[in-house]
Amino acid sequence: MGPYLTSPKKEKETENGENLKVKFGACGMQGWRNTMEDSHIASIALDNNVQVFGVFDGHGGREVALYVKDIYIKELTKLQSFKNKDYKTALEESFIRIDDILKSPQGVKDIKKYQASDDTQSSLFGRPETDNIALYTGCTACVALITENEIYCANAGDSRCVLSNNGTAVEMSIDHKPDLSTEKARIERAGGFVEENRVKGVLNLSRSLGDLEYKQDRNIGVESQMITCVPEIKVERITNNNDFLIIACDGIWDCLTSQECISMCRDYFDSTKGKGNLSSCIEQMFDKIIASDVASSGNKRQFDLKLYRWNRL
Template identity: 30%
Template sequence: GLWYYVFMYLTDKVMVSGGRAMGAFLDKPKTHKHNNHGEGNGLRYGLSSMQGWRVEMEDAHTAVLGLPAPGMKDWSFFAVYDGHAGSRVANYCSKHLLEHLITMEPPSVDAVKAGIRTGFLKIDDHMRSFSDLRNGMDRSGSTAVGILISTDHFFFINCGDSRAVLYRNSNVCFSTLDHKPGNPREKERIQNAGGTVMIQRVNGSLAVSRALGDYDYKNVDGKGPTEQLVSPEPEVFEMMRAPELDQFVILACDGIWDVMSNEDLCVFVKSRLEVSSDLEKVCNEVVDTCLHMGSRDNMSVVLVCLPNAPKVSEEAVRKDAELNKYLESQVEGNIILFSELLFGSSFTLFLTPELSRTLFCRAARTLAVICWIFSGRGYFCNSLIILAAEKGGVAVRQQHVLWSMKCQSPDELCSCSFCLKNKNTILASCGV
């Protein structure tokens, strides 16, 4: 019993829903991407989404420049929805949430914030009437993270564990807060509704404490919609814009945030914007990087560039071209040679354990140092590095970079986390 829950905790957001086991993975990831981009109201945006290792694509998104309401033509709305136990709720919200948020009142700050909260409750109540959701044939739910942008304000909206960040003056200025069952405020509501929090999940099953849909968790008699085990109530954060300092906003599902921190993702995006003005390309690089860093979830990211966003730098473009040229000369050389010597090559038969161990350490360090040089933070998106790693059987991760900075003795296993975690694999590959 308990071990089953522990296993499922490590594999998915929803463990079991009405007898339907979640968390199934494909034999190989689906890497086709859905892209879109646009420009207006002084903004540019790009987006990318990928199914990845999941059996089904359950993410959805919204991007609207100019809202169809009086006095809101210069407003814009962007959102990411991370579905679970199916895509029904996420897909519906991506098409219809905005119409529930827009108010016909003059768009004052208080009216907008109240309209957002009311809109979430309305669409959640509206979807409950759908026959497939009402009779239990579909038990899906979805997080929602979004932003309304006016000429003067940002309205960050969050319900669940997708996340939005604002990059201002080369720093992460703001981030939404994930709604997790273990958070004291969320846990108190869950327990007051008669539920429990087990292994950081609602009743040992759902890993988010706020979501749209998920009606199996919204049936407690005597409790209002915001007092249920899972609440559809969003948190809304209003901020004044700082046109001379604001650079970009990132909205992404947890398939991105699982493997990148707020700071690291923003620094990565900033570095890529200095090389390319193609926002779809930058978003694709984010998704590819997260996939190869080990994300097993659907991945979606929306990048909204503000007027003061980083511009393409000739120096950065030159350095990027030089790196590509260097990698082209190296990929079929030392990196592949090291990797083939270590993983499955007939040459391994002639290597002593000591020499094999030395080559392993140096191969991993070579990959790590190149990644470090490329981004300065241990992340990479260059397809040549990915190709080298895949051909050689070496999984390039941030741990390689951290290890390469700590492990100073390539001829023996040290006590760093990488060596300790991979001790058996290293020794086996070295014939020990």
């Protein structure tokens, strides 16, 4: 079985929400891919007037992305650093905590609940049969934590967060690819190599949750593993120039630049005068960028995008 369907699945799963200060829209579409491995989170009702949004793009299977979606907010908010409003520390600790859970006996047991009922994942992705699915399966994690005055973005992988500043794209994250000099140096120090822009010729990103087979050197710290779960974190002060924030999987960025994505959203807001659900903007974008057929040069990836906008008078 190849990686693509004979015709794309264009059905979209959407979510919208808002409170007095913010509104968000989210949308996912499987497209041409055989499976949908992306997931996302949105929480606009946390204590301390904090909102958290995130995208988790799975690879090797959907299980880690789905599991992380279900446990991330709980694990983040119970950290003492989060309760102390030390959000930068909390975000880093939450990523490390998730990997620790994936290694634990309880995590190994719990993640099996997310296996496809027909058990096609192992054969489809060619991964070995194992008790711990997270050995050979993982996901990116791009999480934005937004307070009254600041935006914190924690990223591990090649999903991306982009802020619109009066219509100009401000990238809040770096795509963690194995050929980046700093990433390649860490991979090689840990005993790995980069071949055809892939770790050991296999994985095309250099940070993730899961993928535990690349994180087994007990002589080095978690931040030094061949594939690390430790995120890079960027903080921006919120100003009145900030229009909206986008978090999306690499299926979007394979087709659009950060600025093109921001401009498409701005054009939509101008045409609708800011009315309607934000997910409608994303749906329109997906329909524009999906490949017309599997042989074309257009985008044949799955899509997941979250759009966050401030409610201002």
